[in-house]
Each structure stands twice: as structure tokens, then as C-alpha cells.
Amino acid sequence: GAVVSQHPSWVICKSGTSVKIECRSLDFQATTMFWYRQFPKQSLMLMATSNEGSKATYEQGVEKDKFLINHASLTLSTLTVTSAHPEDSSFYICSARDARSGGNEQFFGPGTRLTVL
């Protein structure tokens, strides 16, 4: 099946620094990738839809200048949390949709746990 990887799996950073998280589709091309965040014991909340070669579409309430998304190729999307603060600490999960698929199934990465001190 389709595999999505994320790097790093966890990261600890100081307040005010920026952190980049990578999401890769390993064996398929993904024209669309999605970024979610998940707080403890809560569901996944979509942050933005990342489209290859164009600007990301952000959900209401998500600051696009704080969460920078780049989807430069069909297999890689990056999320950069700029000037991170402790309230940004969360579990960030990406997913990718197989371009060949006619349906809306998404394949999920293992997630990245971000802790901002």
C-alpha cells in the first residue's frame, strides 16, 4: 500500500525558533497533501491543504504566516512552524492523496510530536 513518511518523528525546540517538518509520499505521487494537528485525547483538525506547485489552502483560524507550507514536488510537502511558542506544542500529522486514485482516500504519516519549551 501507499506509504507516507514524516521527519522528524519528534522535535524539541526553544520558544521563538522555527521548526520544519517534512512529509514524503514514498511510493506514489501526491498532488495534494494535508496537514493536521492533534491535541492530546482530541481528534485531528485540518490545518491546511497543500497543493503541488501552488499556494496552500488554509482552514479558518490557521495563521498562514505562522504555519508555512511548501509543496515543491509531487512527493514532498513541508510545514514550517515559525517563531514557535509553547502553545504550538502538538502532534502534527500529514496525509497524502494518491494522484492515481479516483477516490478521496488519504494515506497518513506517523506524525511529528513538537514540544516548544
Add this chain to the structure above:
Amino acid sequence: AQRVTQPEKLLSVFKGAPVELKCNYSYSGSPELFWYVQYSRQRLQLLLRHISRESIKGFTADLNKGETSFHLKKPFAQEEDSAMYYCALSPIQGAQKLVFGQGTRLTINP
């Protein structure tokens, strides 16, 4: 607005008993419905989708448009079914994002 509701945060049943995880949705158009499962320390993975009409690991789910429901059922629960289950909705056309319910943690007792 699109919304998915899973009324039970926790569900505990005994091995061999039937299990039903409830999911109701709100959407004005024609949605595609999914059940995703997350086993302990694993990533989220697709369990089944309504358009496939499949039975996966003994689970089935029928889309009831009249009741706007997509309940997940299994006649005989197994211990390995213990996991977090998320119901999700996606518009068939247009934006292909997923809207997730809050999730139900299913525990199968021996």
C-alpha cells in the same frame, strides 16, 4: 457546514460480543464516508469506505442517508479490535479534505 459526530468517546465490550460504533454526519451535499482506525502506537489507517461496500476485518458500515448515519458494526468483537476509531467525511466533489469525528476508543475485554 460539514460535521461528523461520534457520540461515544469510550466503548467497552467483551470479546465475542457485537460492537457498534456510532457516527452521524451533517452535510448538505453527497459525501463520501470513511472509517479510519488507529491501533496503539501506529499511524492512522483506512478501515473502510462506504463506496466500497466491503467488509474489512469483519467490520461493515452502511451509509443511511435518511438518518445521516454511518455506523460501524462487527458481530463478534476480538481483542485485537481494541483501538481508536475515527469516522470521517469528504465531499465527493470539490475540496477533498477530510472532516473527522472526535473518535471512539474501543476496548475489547477478554
